[in-house]
Amino acid sequence: MRAVIAKLGQALLLIIAVIVLNFLLIQIAPGDPADVIASASGGTTPEIMAEIRAQYGLDQPLWTQLWNYTTQMLRGDLGQSYFLDQPVSSLIAARIGPTILLVLSALLFAIVGGVFIGVFTARRPENPVSHGVTIFSLVGYSMPVFWTGIILVLLFAIRFDVLPPSGMTDVKFSGGLVAKVIDIAEHLLLPAFTLGVIYLAQYSRLSRATMLEVLGSDYVRTARAKGLGERTVVYKHALRNAVIPVVTIAGLQFGALLSGALLVETVFNWPGLGRLAFDSLLRRDHPVLLGILFMSALLVIIANLLTDLAYRLIDPRIRVGG
């Protein structure tokens, strides 16, 4: 119990550090929201610029702004967007769902696909198909996300015209719930594949190496000696152990997956947090950007917690060891 409280305390300190550091880092960037609003207007006046800066407290000393922001955050108020003039919490709430959907889809695709490829290539290491799959996954790993995305759009949306090029739904869509689910799923395929393919390569390499090691271990030999079928040996005994490192890495990489989502969301016009963060950075919309960074930190902490829980489900030894 004491350990849990200590961990929570650490997490709280971490969050405060995230708030303060992010706030200070953002201030280093030159220019401010008044410039961006002037740009959107095609012109401005000194009076309007001064008014905008006063309205958002940007004319206050930096430490006063930091104090105001930190206390406001501790009250649970993420503030108001400078550019869109909407509460940050509602902007984030509208976009966190699409991001989670995209990231989870990519993660599921990467883990399931990666483990499958890993097991397949480990069982038949010299099979030409194994070599082909390994090369494919390495190519996937080497390609920049934005490039993969654009190539996929050109292929499947423009050349073959089988999938939509961007967005989460068809803006002209009208139909029932099932049709809408299908519409979203169609829009999800390309971005989820683009985001997941890098991790697919990593996980397939990892699970292949682990699987090779596990298949040569004593307990697998014993299982085979007992006369168990090959499927049972591989999928019931070996796979479970081979998956643990993949789950570990997947949990640790959740933050990276979120940052990868930023690029994918931009390429595919996916209405998630990543795109909002990108736009907010360019607009110097500090409250939105800080709110997203805060939420991302929370998500990473939660992902790490879930990874811990997943260990316990997969490996009884961890459960027993507590």
Next chain:
Amino acid sequence: MKKQRWHLLVLLMALSLIAAACGGGDEGSDSDDADSGESTDADASESESDDEGETDEGADEGDGEASGEPVKGGTLVIGTTQVARHLNGLVQSGLATATPGSQVFASPLLVDADFNFQPYLAQSWEFSDDGLALTLNLVDNATFHDGEAVTSEDVKFSIETAKANHPFVTMFGPVTEIDTPDEQTVVINLSQPHPALLLALTPPLLPVVPQHIFDDGEDMKTHPRNSEDVVGSGPFKVVEFNPSEVIRLEANADFFLGAPNFDELILQTFPDSSSLNLALEAGEIDAAAISSASDIERLSAVEGLVVTPDGHHGLGALNWLEFNLTNEFLSDQNVRQAIAYAIDRDFITNALHQGYFSANPAPIANTSPFYHEGIETYDLDVDAAKQLLADAGYADGDISLKIDYIPGPDAIQKNVAEYIVQALAEVGITVELNQVADFPAWAQRVSSGEFEMTMNNVWNWGDPVIGVHRSYLSTNRVGVIWTNNSGYENTDVDELLNQAGQELDVDARKALYVEAQDILADELPMYWLNNTTFWQAYPENLQNPPLGIWGVMSPMHEMWLAE
């Protein structure tokens, strides 16, 4: 049991998908379903205009003549990379707000592709003999989306709000008082003749907003009704305002010029031009503005799509090289002229812009009635450039400068800046490309006067009083972007611009602008390169496409798709 745990992630995913599907996109505001207001007919807009205007009703669409009987119904999806902060164009200028804003709000006047004014909420208008008063006679059948009548008080309130809040202060600067003798008459009194006033009364610049909603003591810049439950009197009503993704508008059946042809108009936002163009190519969206030569070329090959430079010519977006006149080298006119001679404008337009954007060697856009065709163009002449540098005492090329540019699509600014670095090296001027991360960083360097030379892109906004004077008047060195950032000062130019800003006779006004442009071309606070006003793409069966001077910032009630 354990297998079920493995299914947990799959289940979570499925739930997310369903939740997303159920979520809908109703963030932001919905227009109310207020109907009322009697059905109107287009004849109501027949004008009794004086010599200031024509009566060619709804002629805002330029020369994209429609053929056949309009087909009612359907949806038009327009892609954009611009995010509207809100829809109230009285306190927020710019394309992002004005495009949907011009569909939601009506204005006193329209302007056609040839800069002729046309009736809209005002069925006729007349300047007094001394030019110090403009009388607008409003139609009597226009209603807001909530059913309230549009009256002279709404027009008065809108002009006063714009005068107090709009960033283009010159639009209504000379307005002293507004009289409303009756519900259909507005008299705008001026401190001086103001020829730009008529243009300032057109859709992107003066949306008429309902006084009964906005005159409640709230700050107009942050008024909640700017983006929630928006009420105008234009051809379309707001259904969904989620500007980072989509702005959904539906036809206003009670529009005073008759219900629009399209049932629905959707503005879909894209993060960049690449994803927008891919969507256009895939047929996900119908129309968009295009700003780079490579995109124009690519989309021109798409079957069924018209790609044209026509429309938006009132914007007059100019690319120029701006000099900081406080710089020790650039304060010398010979050095500035030498730089101009060393740059090959034809290479910029023909090679870098692939011939899609025209040369514009003057401070006023080549699409404006006040453009000076005979201006000094400083065609490439390396010998002349070297001679001028020698005259200035820099024969050995001891000049070292930095050049900035507006970060964004490289084709418009960065590529040109890189070429200028090379071109000036030919005459012995060393130029370093100063790369900044994004627009705010550039804006800070320019507005604070830290820059030495910068590429700039400034819009004329239809009338020189609005978009041209601001860069040259010595009184407008106010330390914010897109004002007189070069530090230019010439009392003769000040006088000429101020006179032209008050001259109601078009020919006499042009003569004043020609004289001012000649002085500017001689003194060169900037070296004007080319017109970058965007092209547009739309389906070839789109009738009455937006080819007026304001392009998509004009009401789209007359558009329809031929079968």
